[in-house]
Amino acid sequence: SQTIHQWPATLVQPVGSPLSLECTVEGTSNPNLYWYRQAAGRGLQLLFYSVGIGQISSEVPQNLSASRPQDRQFILSSKKLLLSDSGFYLCAWSGQDRAPEKLFFGSGTQLSVL
Amino acid sequence: AQSVTQLGSHVSVSEGALVLLRCNYSSSVPPYLFWYVQYPNQGLQLLLKYTTGATLVKGINGFEAEFKKSETSFHLTKPSAHMSDAAEYFCAVMGTYKYIFGTGTRLKVLA
Numbered sequence: 001s002q003t004i005h006q007w008p009a010t011l012v013q014p015v016g017s018p019l020s021l022e023c024t025v026e027g028t029s030n031p032n033l034y035w036y037r038q039a040a041g042r043g044l045q046l047l048f049y050s051v052g053i054g055q056i057s058s059e060v061p062q063n064l065s066a067s068r069p070q071d072r073q074f075i076l077s078s079k080k081l082l083l084s085d086s087g088f089y090l091c092a093w094s095g096q097d098r099a100p101e102k103l104f105f106g107s108g109t110q111l112s113v114l
Numbered sequence: 115a116q117s118v119t120q121l122g123s124h125v126s127v128s129e130g131a132l133v134l135l136r137c138n139y140s141s142s143v144p145p146y147l148f149w150y151v152q153y154p155n156q157g158l159q160l161l162l163k164y165t166t167g168a169t170l171v172k173g174i175n176g177f178e179a180e181f182k183k184s185e186t187s188f189h190l191t192k193p194s195a196h197m198s199d200a201a202e203y204f205c206a207v208m209g210t211y212k213y214i215f216g217t218g219t220r221l222k223v224l225a
Binding site for chain 2: 032034036042043044046049051057059088090092094102103105106107108110
């Protein structure tokens with residue numbers, strides 16, 4: 001069966017520090033991968049998605065970047081965190097084809113930038 | 115471009131009462147629509163989805179939603195609320211590779 005792992009679960013970082021959040025998927029090949037951010041009262045904001053290794057689409061210009069070094073690994077990074085980067089970050093995957101596959105979500109990372 | 119709008123960021127119902135969470139969509143093509151539920155500090159779980167065919171879709175935990183093209187709506191209902199239904203609910207529409215979510219509705223169930 002497929003599983004998605006996301007870590008860490010919580011993270012407290014000072015302003016200006018770097019960030020690396022990692023997400024891995026097991027039990028499937030060629031998944032579409034997604035990073036979402038959830039801020040209080042603002043729903044889920046799509047940050048990045050990837051349909052293959054090295055292919056990253058950015059939805060919102062911001063202080064973050066994403067990389068997909070391996071088929072089932074998706075990394076969210078920042079060189080210098082801002083206060084506004086605080087939020088709940090969710091990784092998700094879906095099937096590769098265009099059928100309406102459901103999204104499978106990780107358990108999330110609560111990031112607090114102080 | 116696709117989008118969804120959820121009316122009401124907070125909804126309160128009494129235990130045993132009808133649950134109605136509203137979602138309107140915008141799409142230039144026939145939409146694929148979803149409802150997800152999120153419990154505190156967790157990821158999202160799929161409740162139900164509409165693709166094609168029957169406009170009344172049944173999901174898990176007794177929830178259902180009806181696709182109404184004329185009203186561009188996909189409202190979520192449950193006949194009788196249970197305390198365990200307290201959570202945040204998200205409507206979503208699928209674009210090309212992308213899933214666009216609404217801002218969410220937090221459901222509170224009163225004893």
